[in-house]
Amino acid sequence: MITPVLEVFFLAMxxxxxxxxxxxxxxxxxxxxxLHKSIKGIPSFDVSSxxxxxxxxxxxxxxxxxxxxxxxxxxRPLALVHMDLVGPFPVESRVHSRYILTLIDDSSGxxxxxxxxxxxxxxxxxxxxxxxxxxxxxSTLTSVRSDRRGEFMGHLQMFFSSRGVTHQTSAPHVPxxxxxxxxxxxTMLEKAKAIMHHACMPRIFWQDAAEVAVHLYNxxxxxxHTWKTPIxxxxxxxxxxxxxxxxxxxxYVYIQPEQRDDKLAP
Ligand SMILES: [Zn+2]
Numbered sequence: 207m208i209t210p211v212l213e214v215f216f217l218a219m220x221x222x223x224x225x226x227x228x229x230x231x232x233x234x235x236x237x238x239x240x241l242h243k244s245i246k247g248i249p250s251f252d253v254s255s256x257x258x259x260x261x262x263x264x265x266x267x268x269x270x271x272x273x274x275x276x277x278x279x280x281x282r283p284l285a286l287v288h289m290d291l292v293g294p295f296p297v298e299s300r301v302h303s304r305y306i307l308t309l310i311d312d313s314s315g316x317x318x319x320x321x322x323x324x325x326x327x328x329x330x331x332x333x334x335x336x337x338x339x340x341x342x343x344x345s346t347l348t349s350v351r352s353d354r355r356g357e358f359m360g361h362l363q364m365f366f367s368s369r370g371v372t373h374q375t376s377a378p379h380v381p382x383x384x385x386x387x388x389x390x391x392x393t394m395l396e397k398a399k400a401i402m403h404h405a406c407m408p409r410i411f412w413q414d415a416a417e418v419a420v421h422l423y424n425x426x427x428x429x430x431h432t433w434k435t436p437i438x439x440x441x442x443x444x445x446x447x448x449x450x451x452x453x454x455x456x457x458y459v460y461i462q463p464e465q466r467d468d469k470l471a472p
Contacts, residue, residue, distance in 0.1 A: 245446075284345040287312065288308075288309070288351050290353070292305065348371060351374040359375075394423055424436045
């Protein structure tokens with residue numbers, strides 16, 4: 207395997223602190239201090255005290271503010287799930303998506319997202335995501351909280367009533383009542399923008415950046431979960447993240463000999 211160029215640069219500088227800041231999608235110094243308690247697969251290093259802003263943080267997260275934390279949490283996975291639909295995005299993604307449907311488990315903060323071309327796909331995709339979560343955790347969905355946005359909620363009422371799932375809706379135009387989903391979307395989109403702009407990638411890659419941002423979010427310790435990772439609370443074990451690479455890192459692709467044009471092809 208070939209080590210990507212940017213990573214070689216940071217390893218050569220022995221700047222592990224900066225390298226893991228980038229690999230984890232521009233995570234804060236405070237969070238880097240907590241990594242070893244709940245994640246496997248990272249070397250020990252001193253967290254840099256350098257507070258000068260990095261390019262990705264400046265371009266993706268400048269407006270970051272803290273939200274008030276609601277203190278009451280569900281006590282088991284899927285007891286309460288927050289749902290939200292984000293979009294339409296100003297440009298279609300590389301694979302023609304315009305919306306993100308997000309589900310966040312209240313007890314763990316674990317997030318699952320789907321990328322949609324049309325709003326109309328939301329109900330079907332929601333059911334797929336619920337099925338996946340129930341299989342993954344062995345738990346059953348009990349209640350869902352969302353705002354009233356989107357016609358797709360109508361299609362789900364049958365599912366909710368047949369399964370005995372409680373559906374809580376917030377008042378129209380009061381997104382704060384759907385605070386958990388709002389906060390997640392904001393954090394996730396800031397992370398996606400930080401890694402995308404840091405890598406100087408064009409906007410059609412927003413879905414790729416968002417997918418990675420969600421993966422990073424699920425695999426990093428959270429202060430409000432006593433510095434445990436969402437995936438551990440959702441499904442058991444502390445994650446091993448030794449495979450993480452910086453998003454947008456230059457890499458070389460190995461082409462099988464039989465797929466090359468001729469003997470001199472790279
Ligand atoms: Zn940064």
